Amino acid sequence: MASELCKAISVARLERHKNLFLNYRNLEQFPRELLRGEGLQHLQRLYMKRNSLTTLPENLAQKLPNLVELYLHSNNIVVIPEAIGSLVKLQCLDLSDNALEIVCPEIGHLRALRHLRLANNQLRFLPPEVGELKELQTLDLSANRLLALPERLHLCLSLQCLTADRNRLRCVPRRLCQLPSLSELSMAGNRLAFLPLDLGRSRELQYVFVDNNAHLQGLPSYLYNKVVGCSGCGAPFQVSEAKLLAFSSGPLTVFLPAEVKAVGTEQDTVLPLQELVMRTLHRACSRAPKDLDGLSPVSLPRSLLELLRCPLGHCHRCGEPMFTIVYPKLFPLRETPMAGLHQGRTAVSFVACCCSAGCLQTFDLLS
Template sequence: MASELCKTISVARLEKHKNLFLNYRNLHHFPLELLKDEGLQYLERLYMKRNSLTTLPENLAQKLPNLVELYLHSNNIVVVPEAIGSLVKLQCLDLSDNALEIVCPEIGRLRALRHLRLANNQLQFLPPEVGDLKELQTLDISTNRLLTLPERLHLCLSLQYLTVDRNRLWYVPRHLCQLPSLNELSMAGNRLAFLPLGISMLFSTVAIPFYIPTNSVLDLGRSRELQYVYVDNNIHLKGLPSYLYNKVIGCSGCGAPIQVSEVKLLSFSSGQLTVFLPAEVKAIGTENDHVLPLQELAMRSLYHTYHSFLKDLNFLSPISLPRSLLELLHCPLGHCHRCSEPMFTIVYPKLFPLRETPMAGLHQGRTAISFVAYCCSTQCLQTFDLLS
C-alpha cells in the first residue's frame, strides 16, 4: 500500500496533476511524499476523505502553495493548526466529521475562502476571525456544541448559506440580520425559545455590542435575499414572528410535549433494539378515522427508540434496516408544526390565508401571502394555529 501511494504521488508530481485523490487509504499521518523536495507546486485539489489523520503539517502551504480545495472529511483531526492560514489561495475547506475541538484564529487569513464545512465535530466556539472571511458563501457548523455564534459573523458580506443545526443555541444572534447576502438560515435542532421580534424590542431590552447604522434592517423577515429559515425541532419555540410567514419552511416546536407511545403487545427486534409499535395500530377498524399507515407508525416509533438508544449508550447501535429506510430514519421529511413529531411518509397540510402585512409587499410585489403548516395527525391539525 505504501509503495502504491508513493507511486501515485510521484506520478502526480511528474505529470503536474492538478487533482489528487487519496481517499480511503487508511492514512494515519500526512504522506511524507507529498512534502518531499518542492512538494506538488501544481496541485489545486487534494482529496483525503475517510482516513485516520490526526493533524496537518506546518509546511503545508509551502509544499502545496496553489491549493484551492482541501477535502479532509471523516478523519480524526482535533485542532485546525495555525499553518492553515498560509493557504492563501484556498477556496474550499471541508473538515466535517472529525474530532475538532479548536479552530485557530489564523483561519481568518483565508481571504479567498468561499466554502467552509465544519459539521459533526466537538466545537464549543468559533474564533471571531471568521468574520474576516469576506468571500465566504457557505458555512456549515451543524452538529457541534456551540452555545453562540461569533459577533463578527455579520461581517461575512458574501455569506449565502448558514447551517447551524443540532447545536446548543438558545437564541438567534441579532447580528445575523445584517448579513446582506444570506439566502438560507438553518438552525434546526437547537434550544431556541424565541426569534427576534422587532427593532423596538431590540433597543428596549438588549444591549447592542456593535455599531448598527441608523438605516439598518434589524429583523430576518425584511431581507429580500433571505428566503428560507429552518427552525425545525426546537421544542421550546412558542411561535413565529409574523414577518417570517412568507419565508419559514420547517418551523416546528410549538412547545407541546411529544407523547411517546406506551409499550404494547406488538413489537419487533433489530440487533440490540426491541421496537414497540404505537397503540394507534389497535385503533384500526374502530371509530377513529384517519389512521396512519403502518409504515409511518413503525418509523416514528423506531425513530424515538433509536435516538433514545443512542443517547443512553453514546455510540451508534448495530441497527439493521434496508438502506432506504435507514436513510429515512436519519432524515425525516419534516417535523410537525404542532408537536415536533418527525414525519416520514405522510403529512397533513393546513393552509392559513394571511391578512395584508407590511412585509408581504416585499414578496414578489404581492400584498397578501399565505402560510402552509404541516402536521403529523388530524389531532395536531385541528389544534394548531399561528401565533400573532
C-alpha cells in the first residue's frame, strides 16, 4: 500500500496532475511524499476521504499553494489548524464526518471559499470570522452541538443554502433575514421556539425546513407562500405540486394523497387509537428520555420505534407531535400577505399541520 501511494504521488508530481485521489488509503497522517521538496505546485483538487487523519500539516499551503478543492470527509480530525487560512485559493472545503471540536478564526481568511461542509462533527460554536467569507454559497452545519449561530453570519452576502439540522439551536438570528441571496434555510430537529417575524420577506428565500422543533408554535406570515417544513431530516427531495403534502422522518417518507383534504371534517373528530397511544408514549418518554432509550423492537415494532424517536411532524399551533395522522390546513395564495406579487394565481401556497379536527377548526392564519 505504501509503495502504491508513493507511486501515485510521484506520477502526479512528474505529470503535473491537477487532481489527486487518495481516498480509502487507511492514512493516519498526511503522506510525507506529498510534502517533499516543493510539494505539488500544480495540484488543484485533493481527495482524502475515508482515511484516519487526525490533523493537517502546518506547511500545507506552502506545499500545495494552488489547492481549489480539499475533500477530507470521514476522517478523525479534531481541530482545523490555523494554517488552513493560508490556502487563499480554496473554494471548496469538506470536513464532514470528522471529530471537529474547534474551527479556528483563520477560517475567515479563505476569501475565495464558496462551499464549506462541517456536518456530523462535535462543534459547539463557530467563530464570528465566518462572516468574512463573502463568496460563501453553501454552509452545512448539520448534526453538531451548536447552541447558536454567529451574528456575523449575515455578512455572508453570497450565501444561498444554510443547513443546520439536528443541533441545539434555540433561535434563528434575525439578521439572517437580511441575506440577499439565501434561497434555502434548513433548521429541522433543533430546539426552536419561535422564528423572526420577517423571515421569508425576501423573494429569494423559497425553502424553509423547520420540522421536528417541538416547541415551535407558529410561523411568520411571510412564509405562507413558501415551501415550508416538509423535511424532517434536512435530506434533499424533489418538490412538486403533487408531493407538496409530504413529511419525512429519517428514511421514512409519507406522501399524503389528495383525499387528505377531506380529513378533519366535523364528522371526523376522533383520532385513531394508534395515534393516541403514540402521542401518550412520546410525552412519557419526553419526561424521561432514558425510558425511550430502553425501548426495544420487542416492546414495539421496529417501524413504530423509529417513528417514536422522530415524529412525522408537529402541529404548527401547539407543537403537538403527530405520528400516523395529520390535519392539513390549506391556505390559498389570495389569503397570504404576498398575494399581490402573484397576479392571477390562487393555488394553495402553504400547508399548516394541525393535530386534531378541533385544532383545524380554530387555526388562525395570523397565529
